[in-house]
Amino acid sequence: MKKYILTSTLAALLTLGGFSAPALAGPEDVVVENAWSRASIGMNRPGAAYMTIRNTGDEPVTLIGLTTPLAMMPEIHETKTNAEGVSSMNPAGEIAIAPGESVALEPGGLHAMLMRLQEPMTEGDTFPLTLLFDDGGEVTVEVPILGIAARGPED
Amino acid sequence: MRRRAILGYGAAGVGAVALMLFVGWWQVDGPGGPEPVGQRPVALTEMDFRLTDHEGNAVGPETLIGRPTMAFFGFTYCPDVCPTTLSDISGWLDDLGDEADEMNVVFITVDPERDTVETMAEYVGYFHPGIRGWTGPEEQIARVADGFHATYERLPTESGDYTMNHSASVFLFAASGRFVTMIDYHEPREFAVPKIRRALEEEMEGAT
Ligand SMILES: [Cu+2]
Numbered sequence: 004m005k006k007y008i009l010t011s012t013l014a015a016l017l018t019l020g021g022f023s024a025p026a027l028a029g030p031e032d033v034v035v036e037n038a039w040s041r042a043s044i045g046m047n048r049p050g051a052a053y054m055t056i057r058n059t060g061d062e063p064v065t066l067i068g069l070t071t072p073l074a075m076m077p078e079i080h081e082t083k084t085n086a087e088g089v090s091s092m093n094p095a096g097e098i099a100i101a102p103g104e105s106v107a108l109e110p111g112g113l114h115a116m117l118m119r120l121q122e123p124m125t126e127g128d129t130f131p132l133t134l135l136f137d138d139g140g141e142v143t144v145e146v147p148i149l150g151i152a153a154r155g156p157e158d
Numbered sequence: 159m160r161r162r163a164i165l166g167y168g169a170a171g172v173g174a175v176a177l178m179l180f181v182g183w184w185q186v187d188g189p190g191g192p193e194p195v196g197q198r199p200v201a202l203t204e205m206d207f208r209l210t211d212h213e214g215n216a217v218g219p220e221t222l223i224g225r226p227t228m229a230f231f232g233f234t235y236c237p238d239v240c241p242t243t244l245s246d247i248s249g250w251l252d253d254l255g256d257e258a259d260e261m262n263v264v265f266i267t268v269d270p271e272r273d274t275v276e277t278m279a280e281y282v283g284y285f286h287p288g289i290r291g292w293t294g295p296e297e298q299i300a301r302v303a304d305g306f307h308a309t310y311e312r313l314p315t316e317s318g319d320y321t322m323n324h325s326a327s328v329f330l331f332a333a334s335g336r337f338v339t340m341i342d343y344h345e346p347r348e349f350a351v352p353k354i355r356r357a358l359e360e361e362m363e364g365a366t
Pocket residue numbers: 080081092093114116237238
């Protein structure tokens with residue numbers, strides 16, 4: 004049996020405590036680490052969020068979607084750069100994570116694309132992002148919003 | 159007989175491996191290296207386009223002659239690749255320190271419809287102050303891309319908006335306008351900064 008826990012409370016507490024929200028899903032099967040995003044300019048541009056999703060259980064898990072009050076259309080996207088150096092971005096579909104494996108959402112690869120923002124993403128704020136899994140499980144992480152020029156969770 | 163045949167295959171195998179290694183070197187580090195075939199920009203002196211920088215100044219390829227140039231394409235509605243490239247470049251410029259002041263760094267939009275002069279000004283303001291933002295009429299952007307042998311394409315998104323596919327490499331030119339090399343997207347900083355120095359040094363050699 005796969006287990007997921009809601010971490011928004013924990014993450015919110017950590018955020019209040021001044022940590023950059025490591026957003027641990029706890030000792031259960033799915034652990035989300037190093038979540039971060041960049042501030043937006045206004046609400047017309049899509050945002051992107053990054054994190055590492057770790058399956059610590061002994062059964063595969065499949066990420067099928069996202070929800071967040073911040074954006075009407077959050078979706079896992081993948082950026083690909085071809086041999087000619089041309090980058091493109093497309094929905095990544097479902098993402099299976101084998102037991103003991105992790106998937107990195109990082110710049111230039113997979114990202115949580117936040118389309119149709121409901122409010123601007125302001126540096127220093129956080130927002131809840133819920134990962135939806137194929138068995139109905141959910142994990143919510145509180146994602147810190149860093150500066151527009153941030154390069155990673157430490158920036 | 160059989161043994162000799164095996165030896166023969168063995169020798170052929172060694173030869174094949176050596177060839178593969180050579181081809182690998184050629185493609186990765188050698189002269190066949192980082193620029194994909196047909197992707198090399200022409201010299202800036204052979205380009206012809208008129209754009210406007212983020213401060214409203216008229217600019218063109220001649221603006222870049224006399225100093226080494228780092229140029230790349232993108233658009234400000236780009237959530238992933240462009241802010242990442244701009245952040246990377248900002249980091250490279252920080253690493254270069256004073257040397258960075260000796261070069262042109264230009265971010266050219268492929269989405270002039272949304273990226274007005276004002277939009278470019280706001281956007282580049284979030285990154286290294288050495289980065290200039292250039293925009294202009296669509297047909298002029300097309301001419302720039304032509305000269306760089308860069309490509310871009312507008313694509314609708316599910317959100318009813320559109321996004322742009324585009325060349326994500328960073329192009330380096332010597333002060334003479336000659337194309338030197340490019341930095342591929344995601345190339346680690348330890349490779350990028352020496353490449354930039356190469357473009358900077360090229361100028362000094364040309365000057366002597
Ligand atoms: Cu995307």
